[in-house]
Amino acid sequence: MIDVLISGAGAAGLTLAIDLARRGVSFRLIDRLDVPFSGSRGKGIQPRTLEVFEDLGIVDRIAAAGSKYPPQRLHRGDDSYRDEQNMALEAPIVGEPYRTPLLIPQFLTELAMRNRLAELGGAPEYGLELIGFEQTNDSVEAQVDGANGKETIVCRYLVGADGGRSVVRHALGVEFPGKTLGIRAIVADISLDGLPRDAWHRFNDGDMARQISFCPLPHGDVFQLQAPISHDGDMELSVEALQSFIDSRLPIGKITVRDVAWASCYSMNARLAERYRVGRVILVGDAAHIHPPTGGQGLNTSVQDAYNLGWKLDGVLSGAPDWLLDSYQAERRPIAAGMLGLATGLLEKARHGDMRRGREVHQLDVSYESSQVSLRTSKPDALLIAGSRAPDASIRGAAGQPARVFNLLKGPHWTLLGYEVGGGTVSSRQGLHVHTIGAGGDYHDDQGHFSAIYALKAGDWVLVRPDGYIAGTAASDGLGALESHLSAVGVV
Numbered sequence: 001m002i003d004v005l006i007s008g009a010g011a012a013g014l015t016l017a018i019d020l021a022r023r024g025v026s027f028r029l030i031d032r033l034d035v036p037f038s039g040s041r042g043k044g045i046q047p048r049t050l051e052v053f054e055d056l057g058i059v060d061r062i063a064a065a066g067s068k069y070p071p072q073r074l075h076r077g078d079d080s081y082r083d084e085q086n087m088a089l090e091a092p093i094v095g096e097p098y099r100t101p102l103l104i105p106q107f108l109t110e111l112a113m114r115n116r117l118a119e120l121g122g123a124p125e126y127g128l129e130l131i132g133f134e135q136t137n138d139s140v141e142a143q144v145d146g147a148n149g150k151e152t153i154v155c156r157y158l159v160g161a162d163g164g165r166s167v168v169r170h171a172l173g174v175e176f177p178g179k180t181l182g183i184r185a186i187v188a189d190i191s192l193d194g195l196p197r198d199a200w201h202r203f204n205d206g207d208m209a210r211q212i213s214f215c216p217l218p219h220g221d222v223f224q225l226q227a228p229i230s231h232d233g234d235m236e237l238s239v240e241a242l243q244s245f246i247d248s249r250l251p252i253g254k255i256t257v258r259d260v261a262w263a264s265c266y267s268m269n270a271r272l273a274e275r276y277r278v279g280r281v282i283l284v285g286d287a288a289h290i291h292p293p294t295g296g297q298g299l300n301t302s303v304q305d306a307y308n309l310g311w312k313l314d315g316v317l318s319g320a321p322d323w324l325l326d327s328y329q330a331e332r333r334p335i336a337a338g339m340l341g342l343a344t345g346l347l348e349k350a351r352h353g354d355m356r357r358g359r360e361v362h363q364l365d366v367s368y369e370s371s372q373v374s375l376r377t378s379k380p381d382a383l384l385i386a387g388s389r390a391p392d393a394s395i396r397g398a399a400g401q402p403a404r405v406f407n408l409l410k411g412p413h414w415t416l417l418g419y420e421v422g423g424g425t426v427s428s429r430q431g432l433h434v435h436t437i438g439a440g441g442d443y444h445d446d447q448g449h450f451s452a453i454y455a456l457k458a459g460d461w462v463l464v465r466p467d468g469y470i471a472g473t474a475a476s477d478g479l480g481a482l483e484s485h486l487s488a489v490g491v492v
């Protein structure tokens with residue numbers, strides 16, 4: 001029996017697989033596709049996801065394969081245009097090393113993830129489709145079908161990372177309420193002549209029947225075409241068909257399509273699963289929530305679902321109480337509900353040509369304040385309350401080397417940070433790293449960044465979860481509460 005079967009090797013499934021692989025949890029990752037998905041689809045990586053990617057060891061590869069967002073070029077009917085930078089391009093600050101979304105086609109993000117998974121000894125199994133499952137109190141028996149026929153995989157947990165039409169969600173009978181937004185759209189990766197690559201070109205903005213845009217994808221000659229289309233009838237996706245589609249919206253001869261690498265039509269929906277967990281079966285990513293692409297939230301939310309789930313699955317498999325796994329839905333479902341509202345609101349603005357994006361899409365302010373994992377007895381004067389994202393800060397190792405708080409958090413462990421603590425600490429335990437920062441500590445706060453950003457006083461402690469959120473803070477006389485909390489979440 002394996003610990004976890006992940007059905008679906010998209011962004012959510014791959015993130016979970018990387019996290020489980022680095023934790024030594026046994027898993028299989030299957031996908032019904034014969035080869036990896038090859039489209040650009042979710043091309044915006046938000047700052048919080050870049051932090052997750054840093055922890056997973058892929059941020060620099062992703063950044064190298066991506067680029068900054070180009071300005072939007074709003075073409076007018078008379079051949080003139082106006083450039084606008086809709087994406088707030090903000091310089092890093094000490095606490096937030098990534099503050100600007102990155103542009104990278106989804107297939108390259110997933111390639112970097114597969115390469116990382118391979119380094120950890122894992123790989124997706126393509127051409128294997130989940131066709132059904134049954135669960136008992138102790139395990140799940142999943143039926144899969146592939147080139148070698150049918151197979152039964154027995155696992156402790158099954159994770160449905162199988163996208164918006166999730167077979168797992170349907171088989172569980174979990175409702176997927178929401179609405180169809182009345183917009184059908186085409187998205188296609190095309191090579192073309194006629195447009196410079198220094199801008200994201202938008203034509204006929206605000207006119208839903210004729211709107212069309214071309215976003216240059218990094219490091220090549222491909223543009224991502226996006227446009228609303230009619231609800232009726234099939235649309236051909238050949239070079240010739242896309243050429244005549246473009247010619248129907250732009251002056252003939254303006255753009256010549258040379259090649260179509262990938263194309264797809266889809267209807268926009270905003271839907272949220274009623275439940276994320278039924279017994280030993282759990283939903284992540286688009287299987288749990290779907291939404292319009294405006295605001296670039298879907299892939300990011302999917303990655304962060306999986307990142308929230310990985311350490312909790314590892315925990316319960318190692319003896320943590322079951323409520324820890326329930327906290328996955330309690331924490332992530334409200335985030336998805338908020339994201340659906342955001343993406344739908346941005347879609348409404350986009351209908352009128354307003355494409356501005358700011359901090360609201362960066363996902364840096366996601367918080368799990370009301371979660372059971374957030375310790376309520378936290379220090380009342382703490383700036384960063386339990387449930388907030390743990391920020392970065394530059395510090396210096398006692399040996400003299402430059403260091404960052406994110407270096408200390410990197411990896412699958414919990415982290416306890418003490419600031420200017422004299423003596424006393426929690427008992428050592430597997431899965432917990434303890435560091436002291438300040439005079440006499442193993443790291444020095446030589447620029448005062450750590451105490452300023454975390455708003456700590458001498459003697460304070462901060463407990464950080466494996467996914468980089470604060471579980472609790474305490475003054476030295478409250479250390480016992482942090483210690484009890486660690487035991488309660490199974491870190492013993």
Ligand SMILES: Cc1cc2nc3c(=O)[nH]c(=O)nc-3n(C[C@H](O)[C@H](O)[C@H](O)COP(=O)(O)OP(=O)(O)OC[C@H]3O[C@@H](n4cnc5c(N)ncnc54)[C@H](O)[C@@H]3O)c2cc1C
Nearest residue numbers: 008010011012032042044130163285286296297298299300
């Ligand atoms: C035009 C467009 C633009 C977008 N832009 C952005 C953006 O800028 N930023 C952003 O964050 N998001 C964006 N998104 C959304 C993003 O693409 C999705 O949210 C993301 O792909 C979800 O990842 P996932 O892993 O949950 O699901 P998916 O990527 O759908 O992966 C699911 C996988 O499960 C497999 N599968 C399905 N059924 C089975 C089965 N029975 N057995 C085995 N395998 C199965 C599928 O083959 C697939 O590989 C965009 C989407 C579109 C359409």
